[in-house]
Amino acid sequence: MxxxxxxxxxxxxxxxxxxxxxxxxxxxxxxxxxxxxxxxxxxxxxxxxxxxxxxxxxxxxxxxxxxxxxxxxxxxxxxxxxxxxxxxxxxxxxxxxxxxxGQQPITFLRQVMALCTYPNLLDSPSFPEDAKKRARRILQACGGNSLGSYSASQGVNCIREDVAAYITRRDGGVPADPDNIYLTTGASDGISTILKILVSGGGKSRTGVLISVPQYPLYSAVISELDAIQVNYYLDEENCWALNVNELRRAVREAKDHCDPKVLCIINPGNPTGQVQSRKCIEDVIHFAWEEKLFLLADEVYQDNVYSPDCRFHSFKKVLYEMGPEYSSNVELASFHSTSKGYMGECGYRGGYMEVINLHPEIKGQLVKLLSVRLCPPVSGQAAMDIVVNPPVPGEESFEQFSREKxxxxxxxxxxxxxxxxxxxxxxxxxxxxxxxxxxxxxxxxxxxxxxxxxxxxxxxxxxxxxxxxxxxxxxxxxxxxxxxxxxxxxxxxxxxxxxxxxxxxxxxxxxxxxxxxxxxxx
Amino acid sequence: MxxxxxxxxxxxxxxxxxxxxxxxxxxxxxxxxxxxxxxxxxxxxxxxxxxxxxxxxxxxxxxxxxxxxxxxxxxxxxxxxxxxxxxxxxxxxxxxxxxxxGQQPITFLRQVMALCTYPNLLDSPSFPEDAKKRARRILQACGGNSLGSYSASQGVNCIREDVAAYITRRDGGVPADPDNIYLTTGASDGISTILKILVSGGGKSRTGVLISVPQYPLYSAVISELDAIQVNYYLDEENCWALNVNELRRAVREAKDHCDPKVLCIINPGNPTGQVQSRKCIEDVIHFAWEEKLFLLADEVYQDNVYSPDCRFHSFKKVLYEMGPEYSSNVELASFHSTSKGYMGECGYRGGYMEVINLHPEIKGQLVKLLSVRLCPPVSGQAAMDIVVNPPVPGEESFEQFSREKxxxxxxxxxxxxxxxxxxxxxxxxxxxxxxxxxxxxxxxxxxxxxxxxxxxxxxxxxxxxxxxxxxxxxxxxxxxxxxxxxxxxxxxxxxxxxxxxxxxxxxxxxxxxxxxxxxxxx
Missing domain, CATH: 3.90.1150.10 (Aspartate Aminotransferase, domain 1)
Incomplete structure (x- = not known):
């Protein structure tokens, strides 16, 4: 009762x-x-x-x-x-x-994690050499060579380097700077941290945050916690949950009566709606954000989960760069990834990262300061993230099994x-x-x-x-x-x-x- | 620059x-x-x-x-x-x-963690049976028997049971209810979550939070984030950083002019000050909290770190119970512990728990809801916490080595x-x-x-x-x-x-x- x-x-x-x-x-x-x-x-x-x-x-x-x-x-x-x-x-x-x-963990990921956890296993013949190589690299970057030390608040350096290299590969050579990468406690932590910094104002100048409807309720929950204003834009169910820029325009126009719309959140591939946005749509959204001076939050935790043969995942970062320097050096974008989804499904480790570009340098200091109050994300989750972005490659011992499992x-x-x-x-x-x-x-x-x-x-x-x-x-x-x-x-x-x-x-x-x-x- | x-x-x-x-x-x-x-x-x-x-x-x-x-x-x-x-x-x-x-991890703790991470090792003869027993118990309580699943937002059930049993032992039989235990992402997470729920009001009815000076700056940082009012009480440096109730009284009296003092935070043993408060002092503080209607936050993450032969750690919970039912069934108390300090020093796993007693039942629902937005604390950190509260006992294979290391x-x-x-x-x-x-x-x-x-x-x-x-x-x-x-x-x-x-x-x-x-x- x-x-x-x-x-x-x-x-x-x-x-x-x-x-x-x-x-x-x-x-x-x-x-x-x-x-x-x-x-x-x-x-x-x-x-x-x-x-x-x-x-x-x-x-x-x-x-x-x-x-x-x-x-x-x-x-x-x-x-x-x-x-x-x-x-x-x-x-x-x-x-x-x-x-x-019932999905089984990816063997290679857990092998590296076990080696990092109990380094005595580095002498065991039952672990493959490529897993040991990964584990040694991670441990060497940890204080006292241990997952038990705090990391830098922004995350372990070499893992941020691996994330940046992964993004560059994923985006066909578009550069990524490890300094713009922040490891997080799952994607939720990154999203709420960025929103926390963005929210300000009272009365009609309170920050408006545009979120899709349907949305993943982390967004509405954090907006409520922060006393910001939720601004809904509706996805087009008749059109396979497409995001229509005219609907964004309507939402912003109406919101300006009662708040200051400053942030636009997009979930792609969609949660709960499962659509994959087209490249054209993403371009339109970026142009709209540029025009309306909106800070973009791209929730891309399902980037490996694309099933329809007609669809491809396009990262906001890549499209932004392809649109030219007027966009790529101006639009503020935070994009999020996680160990929890994809093919690995490692939810319990609470691993994730965000890449934040075009952040004002003064704000970067503020962000690191805010992150430092919680000391650091779980180092085991950071290690899990590293394996996701730095998996076995052809020629390595574990490559075949890893690829088969994935x-x-x-x-x-x-x-x-x-x-x-x-x-x-x-x-x-x-x-x-x-x-x-x-x-x-x-x-x-x-x-x-x-x-x-x-x-x-x-x-x-x-x-x-x-x-x-x-x-x-x-x-x-x-x-x-x-x-x-x-x-x-x-x-x-x-x-x-x-x-x-x-x-x-x-x-x-x-x-x-x-x-x-x-x-x-x-x- | x-x-x-x-x-x-x-x-x-x-x-x-x-x-x-x-x-x-x-x-x-x-x-x-x-x-x-x-x-x-x-x-x-x-x-x-x-x-x-x-x-x-x-x-x-x-x-x-x-x-x-x-x-x-x-x-x-x-x-x-x-x-x-x-x-x-x-x-x-x-x-x-x-x-x-350079402190080495406790072997038993890392063995259990490695077994949980890579359960193939449960067949390995190089791990002791008591470590395997702990790992099996933890895995059985995890979704899909894996550290990679989300846990309940409040934490894995059997780990909360182990925490409750630990508190009961520590406090000489004072009962602890697993339902009052919340596993957290380090102690910082628990402290900021409880403060987040407690803070309300505007103008002169804004929530005042009493913290010691000197204090651990997590408190001032979270108070600032939440736009609450920091109310300082000074520890007595001339008297080995003792906490004097008259000073608390002064602080509350003066604070009432401009806010609503509602929360009293104590760090014992002290950070940064290193004192261990006497039983008498804790009793006085509890009585004061009862009198002034303050919600108590007891930061007890250094409970294993008492060195002076004249000092003992007294938990607020135990003293509260020993003061009789008028206190033990009325004073709202949240106490915090962590895997990061003590003898294990497992900071990187971000493990911790809080015990919250006398919480209004309606608030309990609110707390679980708030925790659920971030899904769950890292399950590996929860597992680390389990080993801290459920270490090897005499007669078990690992007892001697564990005790020696500790x-x-x-x-x-x-x-x-x-x-x-x-x-x-x-x-x-x-x-x-x-x-x-x-x-x-x-x-x-x-x-x-x-x-x-x-x-x-x-x-x-x-x-x-x-x-x-x-x-x-x-x-x-x-x-x-x-x-x-x-x-x-x-x-x-x-x-x-x-x-x-x-x-x-x-x-x-x-x-x-x-x-x-x-x-x-x-x-």
């Missing part, structure tokens, strides 16, 4: 009884929480309450780990306690967590992307754009008016009602579209394509059966 | 020419930075400048990695380039980074603490309180009036001038007391006792010689 009460007060309704749950709350969905806490017997009032806490933190929402995931945890506990359900396991398709879904993961994901799109589009009332990249499907679902009414009666958003029902009837945990944003009156959910092929087929079949029954029930 | 300009504008003066450096800046020390950036040739104005950036971030200062450390880096590069100096290496005694100073580190630190105190106190014009705990000396140094004048001429704080001179003449890098706060007119520096014994003796001798020469020069 305490948890339920907490959910209610932060604007998420707990599940209600009957078909959907075991508890009912009569609190209004968005009711302001202004009641005074009464001291309980033998208890004094708490200092920290919903009334006294930081209101910006209270306003934060993060759907990917929100109420539906708490519910999934409760159901798992019930299953463990032997409570009978129409299913035997919860399938967590809510989060891009590949290894939790291709296997990416090939499977491509097959699953196609399978998911095809199967969803066979279900009446579900429409799914092609999964060109990333690791999610974001299908649009038709929710009949009677189901919308039922959701309202349960004080839930219709898509939350849909996803809660899906979870309770099938054990499949997906995230309602309202957690990412969607055009009013449309409903979606985000589902990862990470379960192994056979399990994914089962998941898709179960979603289909559920959906058909749902339509019948609320016809 | 760009870096120098950046330093000037954030209130830190770069080194000046002549005896102390190669560059001179004529900018006023705290000159407001309001000039307009002029577009350079072919360049447009930057969007993100010192004028437009987040002013709260601009106000942040973090001395432990501040200008003196940047200078140390420059000198290292000069040495590498063959430039002659009166010394051959820079000794970084500015930061508590044990392994960078005692060796702590024994060395105790000897170095005594050595440092004794040697500093032999130098005229230096007074050093006993180093009862932590890993720092914070001696008070006499700076003659002529040196104060010289510092003013160089636009430096006198102790910054002293420390810069020390660095440039001896290669020893320490942090000026002004970075931690000190009573006006007194000067200190913080130096770690982490260099190996023989090197530490050299360091102390060099500081002594420098100081004597400094006094002569400015007599």
């Amino acid at each position: 305490q948890r339920a009460a907490a959910l209610v007060r932060r604007g998420c309704r707990p599940p209600t009884p009957g078909p959907l749950g075991r508890s009912r709350s009569s609190a209004a969905a968005e009711a302001p929480a202004v009641r005074k806490v009464r001291p309980e017997r033998g208890r004094r009032e708490r200092i920290l309450t919903l009334e006294s806490m930081n209101p910006q933190v209270k306003a934060v929402e993060y759907a990917v780990r929100g109420p539906i995931v708490l519910k999934a945890g409760e159901i798992e506990l019930e299953l463990q306690r032997g409570i009978k359900k129409p299913f035997t396991e919860v399938i967590r398709a809510n989060i891009g967590d590949a290894q939790a879904m 291709e296997s993961v990416l090939g499977d994901l491509a097959r699953k992307a196609k399978l998911t799109e095809d199967l969803f589009n066979q279900v009446p009332g579900i429409h799914c754009n092609p999964l060109q990249g990333s690791m999610y499907a974001f299908p649009r679902v038709f929710i009949p008016p009677k189901a919308v009414e039922a959701a309202q009666a349960h004080r839930m958003a219709p898509d939350m009602f849909y996803c809660m029902s899906l979870l309770e009837e099938t054990g499949i945990c997906v995230v309602p579209g309202s957690g990412f944003g969607q055009r009013e009156g449309t409903y979606h959910f985000r589902m990862t394509i990470l379960p192994p092929v056979e399990k994914l087929k089962t998941v898709l079949r179960k979603v289909k059966d559920f959906h058909v029954k749902f339509l019948e029930k609320y016809a | 760009q870096r120098a300009a950046a330093l000037v504008r954030r209130g830190c003066r770069p080194p000046t020419p002549g005896p102390l450096g190669r560059s001179r800046s004529s900018a006023a020390a705290e000159a407001p930075a309001v000039r307009k950036v002029r577009p350079e040739r072919g360049r447009r104005e930057r969007i993100l400048t010192l004028e437009s950036m987040n002013p709260q971030v601009k106000a942040v200062e973090y001395a432990v990695r501040g200008p003196i450390v940047l200078k140390a880096g420059e000198i290292e590069l000069e040495l590498q380039r063959g430039i002659k100096k009166p010394f051959t290496e820079v000794i970084r005694a500015n930061i508590g980074d044990a392994q960078a100073m 005692e060796s580190v702590l024994g060395d630190l105790a000897r170095k603490a005594k050595l440092t105190e004794d040697l500093f106190n032999q130098v005229p014009g230096i007074h050093c309180n006993p180093l009862q705990g932590s890993m720092y000396a914070f001696p008070r140094v006499f700076i003659p009036p002529k040196a104060v004048e010289a510092a003013q001429a160089h636009r430096m704080a006198p102790d910054m001038f002293y420390c810069m001179s020390l660095l440039e003449e001896t290669g020893i890098c320490v942090v000026p007391g002004s970075g931690f706060g000190q009573r006006e007119g007194t000067y200190h520096f913080r130096m770690t006792i982490l260099p190996p014994v023989e090197k530490l003796k050299t360091v102390l001798r060099k500081v002594k010689d420098f100081h004597v020469k400094f006094l002569e020069k400015y007599a």
